[in-house]
Amino acid sequence: MTEKDANTLLEQICNMIWNRPAGGKLEDKSQAGRKPLYASIKQIIGQVKQVIKENYRQKRNFTSAFSGLFHEVSVQLEKEKKFNTLLVSILDRLKEWVIVTEEETGEILYVNKLAKKRFYDPETGGIVCEKDCPFMARIQSCHGQEAEQRYEFRCFHDKIFQVKAYSLLWEDKKAVVHLITDITCQKETEAYLEVMAYKDELTGLNNRRNCLKTIDNYIKSGIPFSICMIDLDDLKQINDQDGHLHGDEYIKLVSEEIKKSACEEDFTCRYGGDEFVVLYKGCSQQTAAERLAAIDRNLASGDKKYPMSISYGVVYVETGTDVLPESVLKMADERMYAFKRERKQMKENGDGLI
Structure with missing residues (x-):
């Protein structure tokens, strides 16, 4: 009950006692939680109706009883007011x-x-x-x-x-x-974590998890591509002799060269510590090998105090090839190690680079 309703009700009760027309109108919007208040009001109205039928002296005797009941109504209204104040206080906190x-x-x-x-x-x-x-x-x-x-x-x-x-x-x-x-x-954090779940922190390239997923998608979608397994030569030696900061620098320089060789639709990945994978979409095996050879030459011509070079293996996957991603990676990895062994043998024999 609103304060307006309470005042209107009081006016009506007084008018009923003195046999005058009731004034005002109650809003009549009851709530289940206010049953005690309405019970008290109902009791007051019941007694008023009874007194009206009696004589004036009984009306006078009714005053004390009415005061007590009205006090009860006032208490109920005060409780309601305090509840509303408490509710607002909670919402503000x-x-x-x-x-x-x-x-x-x-x-x-x-x-x-x-x-x-x-x-x-x-x-x-x-x-x-x-x-x-x-x-x-x-x-x-x-x-x-x-x-x-x-x-x-x-x-x-x-x-x-x-x-x-x-x-x-x-x-x-x-x-x-x-x-x-x-x-x-x-949401920004979730998006960042989702991206980082598929990215290598050091190089910004895709990681191993994303690589296997992408190879599988290419094969299932019938997209022809060349898969290239790349290994950094002598990274462990550089870490041991010059420190891991130089080793990380080596890794990042190779990743930058790989990015330069790739087109927007190609896929680049750091597969492990010193291994990278590149998927050249719609690219033949020969063209892919030429791109990797260019990366190798650019690294060898660098001005770092340690030598830089890569070994690599390439496998071309045609449209309609039914093969597992792990099998294709294994084939490219075997060709990469064959390349590495051949290069090492040529260096030992003094025949120069491949």
């Missing part, structure tokens, strides 16, 4: 933004302190993004449902909000309470 809207009109009935900091203009006292704001329009168009509503909303400021909406009665009005959380940082 929530970590979520809270906006309460009238279900029928979308009028904003309540905004907690945290939401005011985000949505309110302290100078005007109005909502900053109320006009032409798709997010606020979405909130104000929400109609109550028995079940909880959950959704995510990306606004034009690239902010992502998670909203939970519930139907309730708010000061005797059908309303919807919206609990809003800014999950922009959470």
Whole structure:
């Protein structure tokens, strides 16, 4: 019961006692949680009706009884007022933004302190993004449902909000309470972790997990490609003699050369510590080998104090080839080690590079 209802009821009771027409009109919006209050009011009205039938002296005797009952009504109203104050206090301390809207009109009935900091203009006292704001329009168009509503909303400021909406009665009005959380940082972190799950941290190339998945997709989709297994020569020796910083530098220089050799549609990967895999889409085995030879020459001509070179093996996979990704990698790996052994043998014999 609102304060207006209480005053109207008191006026009606007094008019009934003095046989005058009842004034005002009760809003008559009862709630289950107010049964004690309405029981007291019903008792008052019942006694008033009985007194009206009696004489004036009984009306006077009724005054003391009426005072006690009215006191009970006042206590109930005070309890309700304290409950509403407690409710607002709790909402103001929530970590979520809270906006309460009238279900029928979308009028904003309540905004907690945290939401005011985000949505309110302290100078005007109005909502900053109320006009032409798709997010606020979405909130104000929400109609109550028995079940909880959950959704995510990306606004034009690239902010992502998670909203939970519930139907309730708010000061005797059908309303919807919206609990809003800014999950922009959470979504950005999830996207970053998802990317990093398939990326090598040192080089920025794709990692082993992504490599096997991509090879399988190429084969199943019937995409012709050349798969290249690449190994850095003497990386362990450089790590042992010059330190791991130089070893990491070597790895990154090779990755940069691999990126330069690849087209936008090609796939580049750091497969392991000193191993790389490249998928040249629609590229013949000979052309792929020529690209790798160019990478090898560019590394050998570098001005680093340690020598740099790569060994590699290439396998061409035609359209319609039915083979497992692991089998194709194994074939390319065997050819790479054959290349490495041949190069080592030629160096020992003084025949120069391949």
